[in-house]
Amino acid sequence: MSIAKVTPGQTRIGWIGTGVMGLSMCGHVMKAGYATTVFSRTKSKAQPLLDAGAAWAESPQAVAAASDVIFTMVGFPPDVRACHLGATGTLAGAKPGSLLVDMTTTSPSLAVEIFESANAQGVHSVDGPVSGGDVGARNATLSIMVGGEAEAVAAVTPLFAVMGKTIVHQGGAGAGQHTKMCNQIVVAGTMIGVCESLLYGYRAGLDLETVLQNIAGGAAACWSLSNLVPRILKGDFNPGFFVEHFVKDMGIALDECRRMNLALPGLALVHQLYTSVLAQGEGKLGTQALLLALARISNVEFKPKASSA
Amino acid sequence: MSIAKVTPGQTRIGWIGTGVMGLSMCGHVMKAGYATTVFSRTKSKAQPLLDAGAAWAESPQAVAAASDVIFTMVGFPPDVRACHLGATGTLAGAKPGSLLVDMTTTSPSLAVEIFESANAQGVHSVDGPVSGGDVGARNATLSIMVGGEAEAVAAVTPLFAVMGKTIVHQGGAGAGQHTKMCNQIVVAGTMIGVCESLLYGYRAGLDLETVLQNIAGGAAACWSLSNLVPRILKGDFNPGFFVEHFVKDMGIALDECRRMNLALPGLALVHQLYTSVLAQGEGKLGTQALLLALARISNVEFKPKASSA
Numbered sequence: 001m002s003i004a005k006v007t008p009g010q011t012r013i014g015w016i017g018t019g020v021m022g023l024s025m026c027g028h029v030m031k032a033g034y035a036t037t038v039f040s041r042t043k044s045k046a047q048p049l050l051d052a053g054a055a056w057a058e059s060p061q062a063v064a065a066a067s068d069v070i071f072t073m074v075g076f077p078p079d080v081r082a083c084h085l086g087a088t089g090t091l092a093g094a095k096p097g098s099l100l101v102d103m104t105t106t107s108p109s110l111a112v113e114i115f116e117s118a119n120a121q122g123v124h125s126v127d128g129p130v131s132g133g134d135v136g137a138r139n140a141t142l143s144i145m146v147g148g149e150a151e152a153v154a155a156v157t158p159l160f161a162v163m164g165k166t167i168v169h170q171g172g173a174g175a176g177q178h179t180k181m182c183n184q185i186v187v188a189g190t191m192i193g194v195c196e197s198l199l200y201g202y203r204a205g206l207d208l209e210t211v212l213q214n215i216a217g218g219a220a221a222c223w224s225l226s227n228l229v230p231r232i233l234k235g236d237f238n239p240g241f242f243v244e245h246f247v248k249d250m251g252i253a254l255d256e257c258r259r260m261n262l263a264l265p266g267l268a269l270v271h272q273l274y275t276s277v278l279a280q281g282e283g284k285l286g287t288q289a290l291l292l293a294l295a296r297i298s299n300v301e302f303k304p305k306a307s308s309a
Numbered sequence: 310m311s312i313a314k315v316t317p318g319q320t321r322i323g324w325i326g327t328g329v330m331g332l333s334m335c336g337h338v339m340k341a342g343y344a345t346t347v348f349s350r351t352k353s354k355a356q357p358l359l360d361a362g363a364a365w366a367e368s369p370q371a372v373a374a375a376s377d378v379i380f381t382m383v384g385f386p387p388d389v390r391a392c393h394l395g396a397t398g399t400l401a402g403a404k405p406g407s408l409l410v411d412m413t414t415t416s417p418s419l420a421v422e423i424f425e426s427a428n429a430q431g432v433h434s435v436d437g438p439v440s441g442g443d444v445g446a447r448n449a450t451l452s453i454m455v456g457g458e459a460e461a462v463a464a465v466t467p468l469f470a471v472m473g474k475t476i477v478h479q480g481g482a483g484a485g486q487h488t489k490m491c492n493q494i495v496v497a498g499t500m501i502g503v504c505e506s507l508l509y510g511y512r513a514g515l516d517l518e519t520v521l522q523n524i525a526g527g528a529a530a531c532w533s534l535s536n537l538v539p540r541i542l543k544g545d546f547n548p549g550f551f552v553e554h555f556v557k558d559m560g561i562a563l564d565e566c567r568r569m570n571l572a573l574p575g576l577a578l579v580h581q582l583y584t585s586v587l588a589q590g591e592g593k594l595g596t597q598a599l600l601l602a603l604a605r606i607s608n609v610e611f612k613p614k615a616s617s618a
Contacts, residue, residue, distance in 0.1 A: 132528075133528070143524070166523060168523045170515055170519055171515060171516070178510065178513040178515055179515060179520050179523050181513075182507075182515070182520050183506075183523070183528070185502060185505050185506040185509055186499075186502040186506045186529035186531065186534060187528050188502055189503065190495075190498055190499050192575035193494060193495040193496065193497055193498015193499055193575065196494050196498065196575050197492075197494040197495045198491075200487075200490060200494055201487065203569045203571045204417070204487040206488060206491070213477045214452050214477045214479065214492070215488065215491055217452065217475065218492065218532065219440055219441075219442070219492070219533070219550075220440070220491075220532065222495065222499055222531030222532065222533075223528050223529065223531065224528070224531075241528075256509075257509065260513065261608075262508065262512045262609070263606050263607045264505040264509065264603070267505055269574055270575070273575075294572075298572045299570075
């Protein structure tokens with residue numbers, strides 16, 4: 001089925017999932033002039049969008065029935081599966097020629113499964129997970145990693161462009177999700193490097209802020225060092241990105257690794273250490289909480305202020 | 310013993326170790342107007358400095374006897390030990406009030422040992438390992454991580470300033486070396502993250518240069534991603550930084566960890582994987598060769614060009 005050109009005031013948008021990311025992203029789409037129908041598991045979370053003129057639908061199926069392009073930005077792979085493939089999912093309502101766009105970070109294999117199910121009924125499907133976090137969503141500076149057929153990707157690109165700054169077509173169905181996994185695997189490495197380094201310096205009696213002056217600009221330079229260490233040194237373990245979401249992402253990558261016969265021992269180790277963060281009931285902390293897990297392993301009481309004394 | 314103010318044309322410099330780093334660094338000191346005496350295990354490597362007017366001495370002892378401030382930039386901890394504490398080492402020749410400055414990356418515990426031995430005969434000692442590599446040494450943009458007593462550090466700082474851009478006093482003897490370990494521990498994490506990510510993307514059939522467009526600017530951003538991945542994608546495993554030197558550094562950090570009762574599982578894993586690179590006779594390759602070790606583990610024939618096809 002060919003895809004109609006996406007046009008403000010004409011193309012009807014559906015949006016499913018209005019958490020901290022989805023709320024901002026859908027808001028940008030609405031501001032660009034698209035009539036939008038929303039559904040969220042917790043209706044109150046969608047209220048700002050309803051106040052701004054979005055219509056409400058009672059299920060993903062109902063959203064799809066009222067829309068030409070249907071976005072999902074939900075939580076975990078089972079949520080994504082239910083949203084699209086469930087009894088009241090989008091594919092139960094979507095008409096031929098419509099377009100599903102899952103922007104959740106989820107399994108590449110699931111993205112392929114949704115693509116194939118959609119295809120079987122003349123519906124298009126694109127995967128477009130993002131990086132950039134809540135700040136990137138709010139400021140429309142997300143990096144969007146896109147998988148799917150060229151025509152569908154071209155059709156949805158004007159909509160991506162109102163949500164993000166870097167939009168790259170990576171390949172067929174699932175390629176966006178695979179690219180997001182590449183991103184998360186690097187992050188897993190930088191996180192363990194940064195947290196182990198801090199703990200080493202702390203144990204050696206160094207002043208960690210002074211250490212940063214020497215190392216933040218060279219071969220050790222990384223986003224985690226610049227952005228998370230200042231939080232850690234203030235004892236701030238609040239989430240920029242939730243531990244439980246990162247554990248989900250690494251679990252997906254490891255599942256794909258098993259499928260592809262690929263051993264990634266570093267990723268596996270970091271996944272296990274973060275699992276120990278979950279085991280301590282700290283899944284709602286930010287990813288910098290890896291430091292707490294490492295400190296526990298060695299029975300170190302980490303009080304960064306003490307090291308500056 | 311108080312330390313004479315370092316003055317061009319007056320303070321006599323000794324320099325031991327004229328490899329790729331030491332040659333550039335000593336050259337900067339000479340250009341700043343200091344009379345210099347050099348020693349190197351392989352005399353021919355010192356020739357450019359001799360041509361520029363440096364005096365030659367037959368041993369570290371002889372260098373020290375002719376100098377007020379004596380630098381070492383050699384290879385491994387046993388070399389550092391021999392240079393300073395050996396029968397013909399600097400301490401056999403140094404007069405009271407002189408100053409030893411080891412800029413090799415070596416063991417913090419060894420730095421303390423040299424400091425104490427020097428102290429016992431009225432000689433000062435500072436540790437000042439660097440990051441920034443051969444390019445940083447050539448352009449005098451090194452980051453220098455300094456440990457030692459305040460007076461000695463203040464005395465040598467004008468000399469550091471002709472070799473580097475970022476000079477930070479981190480604490481007492483050994484604190485410079487500990488800071489370098491902090492740097493290398495972060496690098497260990499970024500290296501495994503980057504190499505595993507590339508291998509994942511390769512196995513998933515992505516075009517790795519296209520992947521970079523999506524991930525290089527966000528939470529995965531790091532020096533290794535920006536600087537080493539382009540080399541890897543060209544199949545270039547030549548050294549910026551030698552595998553065998555990185556294995557040395559990580560080994561030192563792990564020794565210190567054992568001494569401090571600190572478990573760093575990520576560092577230990579990366580050290581083991583790099584040991585497998587050594588075991589393949591690849592110690593003279595650059596640190597990006599970690600990718601080769603990871604590819605072998607999973608029996609992946611890594612040919613990056615093929616992935617762009």
